[in-house]
Amino acid sequence: xxxxPKFNFLVNKEKNTLSIEKNFNAPQDMVWRTWTxxxxxxxxxxxxxxxSVTKSMxxxxxxxxxYAMVGPNGEEHWAFADYTSINPKDSFCxxxxxxxxxxxxxxxxxxxxxxxxxxxxxxxxKVHVEIRHKSLEDLEKIIEMGFKEGFTACxxxxxxxxxxxx
Amino acid sequence: xxxxxxxxxxxxxxxAILVLIATQALTPNALANQFDISRQAVSKHIxxxxxxxxxxxxxxxxxxxxxxxxxxxxxxxxxxxxxxxxWEKRFDQLDELLTTLKSENDES
Numbered sequence: 018x019x020x021x022p023k024f025n026f027l028v029n030k031e032k033n034t035l036s037i038e039k040n041f042n043a044p045q046d047m048v049w050r051t052w053t054x055x056x057x058x059x060x061x062x063x064x065x066x067x068x069s070v071t072k073s074m075x076x077x078x079x080x081x082x083x084y085a086m087v088g089p090n091g092e093e094h095w096a097f098a099d100y101t102s103i104n105p106k107d108s109f110c111x112x113x114x115x116x117x118x119x120x121x122x123x124x125x126x127x128x129x130x131x132x133x134x135x136x137x138x139x140x141x142x143k144v145h146v147e148i149r150h151k152s153l154e155d156l157e158k159i160i161e162m163g164f165k166e167g168f169t170a171c172x173x174x175x176x177x178x179x180x181x182x183x
Numbered sequence: 184x185x186x187x188x189x190x191x192x193x194x195x196x197x198x199a200i201l202v203l204i205a206t207q208a209l210t211p212n213a214l215a216n217q218f219d220i221s222r223q224a225v226s227k228h229i230x231x232x233x234x235x236x237x238x239x240x241x242x243x244x245x246x247x248x249x250x251x252x253x254x255x256x257x258x259x260x261x262x263x264x265x266x267x268x269x270w271e272k273r274f275d276q277l278d279e280l281l282t283t284l285k286s287e288n289d290e291s
Contacts, residue, residue, distance in 0.1 A: 026267040043281040061276035
């Protein structure tokens with residue numbers, strides 16, 4: 018049984034944004050910690066069987082997180098987050114991009130700009146995530162990337178779908 | 184050459200073409216009349232959409248009519264649905280983690 022079925026996922030192709038909203042049955046400061054402390058973030062960020070591994074994280078304005086999504090066969094996708102603004106417990110913004118394991122940018126995939134907002138009512142914390150891209154094409158590339166990462170467990174299905182798209 | 188369907192829908196003119204032919208079959212000329220850009224540019228877009236197998240062609244006399252292949256567009260929706268599922272899974276994991284954290288808090 019899911020405690021909080023409320024989950025919104027919207028794609029706005031005019032603004033090149035994805036909006037994701039979800040309620041969590043926990044106080045705001047606790048939910049905030051799960052997004053901003055690397056040990057906690059790594060526990061849920063990657064959809065299983067993928068793992069999130071944070072190599073370094075300096076959660077402050079101007080600080081950076083360097084992390085990898087590690088696949089079931091050891092494949093690694095490295096990415097960074099540059100924190101641009103932080104309002105403790107309420108919101109933070111960062112730009113996210115792909116890089117190598119030392120944090121050197123790779124241009125193969127486009128950057129995205131994230132805003133994560135938190136608000137609590139009656140012990141339920143609402144998290145609103147907005148992911149903005151420079152263009153629709155960029156948005157689609159990112160979605161494709163997420164799709165690949167998340168569904169290696171269903172590799173046959175993935176192959177079939179990618180084949181259909183070619 | 185076959186193309187990536189998402190490349191096809193990344194262009195605003197091509198999206199407009201898809202919207203137009205979703206409701207009615209149109210000839211290349213009728214389509215071109217809807218846009219300020221040149222006929223050559225419109226036919227280039229049609230060519231790309233065709234290569235993505237998004238178009239159904241029907242010949243009536245000398246004219247070719249284009250219609251949207253609905254099945255192909257459904258695949259796009261399906262693909263977004265998969266991405267939505269990643270977030271759902273991610274958040275399920277976060278739900279579990281928060282439950283664990285709360286019970287740890289209660290014990291201490």
